[in-house]
Amino acid sequence: MLIKTIFADDHVLVRKGFLRFVEEAKLNLKVYEASNGLEVLELMDKEKFELIFLDINMPKLNGFDTLKAALKIDPSIKVIAVSLHEDGQIINKMYALGAKGYILKTDDAYKLIPKVIKKVLNGELYYDEKIIQKVLKPTAISNFNYITIKSTGISFSEREIHIIKLICAEKSTKEIAEILRTTTKSIDWYRGNLLEKVGAKNVVGLALYAQQNGILQV
Numbered sequence: 001m002l003i004k005t006i007f008a009d010d011h012v013l014v015r016k017g018f019l020r021f022v023e024e025a026k027l028n029l030k031v032y033e034a035s036n037g038l039e040v041l042e043l044m045d046k047e048k049f050e051l052i053f054l055d056i057n058m059p060k061l062n063g064f065d066t067l068k069a070a071l072k073i074d075p076s077i078k079v080i081a082v083s084l085h086e087d088g089q090i091i092n093k094m095y096a097l098g099a100k101g102y103i104l105k106t107d108d109a110y111k112l113i114p115k116v117i118k119k120v121l122n123g124e125l126y127y128d129e130k131i132i133q134k135v136l137k138p139t140a141i142s143n144f145n146y147i148t149i150k151s152t153g154i155s156f157s158e159r160e161i162h163i164i165k166l167i168c169a170e171k172s173t174k175e176i177a178e179i180l181r182t183t184t185k186s187i188d189w190y191r192g193n194l195l196e197k198v199g200a201k202n203v204v205g206l207a208l209y210a211q212q213n214g215i216l217q218v
Helices: 012-024 037-046 063-073 088-097 109-121 132-136 138-144 158-168 173-180 184-198 203-212
Strands: 003-008 029-034 051-054 078-083 101-104 146-149 154-157
Touching: 003 012, 003 037, 012 029, 012 109, 029 037, 037 063, 051 063, 051 109, 063 078, 063 088, 078 109, 088 101, 101 109, 154 158, 154 184, 158 173, 158 184, 158 203, 173 184, 184 203
Parallel strands: 003 029, 003 051, 051 078, 078 101
Antiparallel strands: 146 154
């Protein structure tokens, strides 16, 4: 019997590549496509699924919120993140929210799919070997140490504070990524999340918030 699966990614070529691999590898999957988190939830409202392969950066509803909502609809569903992000905080957040697996988007990522499916359906976890240490070691978990700004009551992780300071120092996305040894995609995600958190429309507003609330002195 085919395993009903959702593959969610906002890039058509990525979705088609996954479908092509499933066909070529003759995997026992019946795959439904979704281009954003809302489409995932719409599919789940109509049918019962066993697996979701989930991108994190998606329009309308990101991977974090999609994962939380999906598990509320069906706590038994197995969700596997497929992402470019190697950042410890992001990996740990997906893990804490209940993702059973995490695969990096690399040239050989599809080769891992059969192994991942077997493990998660057997009740095990599968996190890419390249990132497993970031999930387990204390330095990754330390990213969850939060600092609360008394004047606004908003909390920021140490990594977020660092990124705000670098933005205020007029560092480019590429420069910040190099300093923090992560990807530009990860920095883009952090920037968007920070703007939403403080209610700013752009990095100028974020810089003003930082100056007014003493973040640069933290």
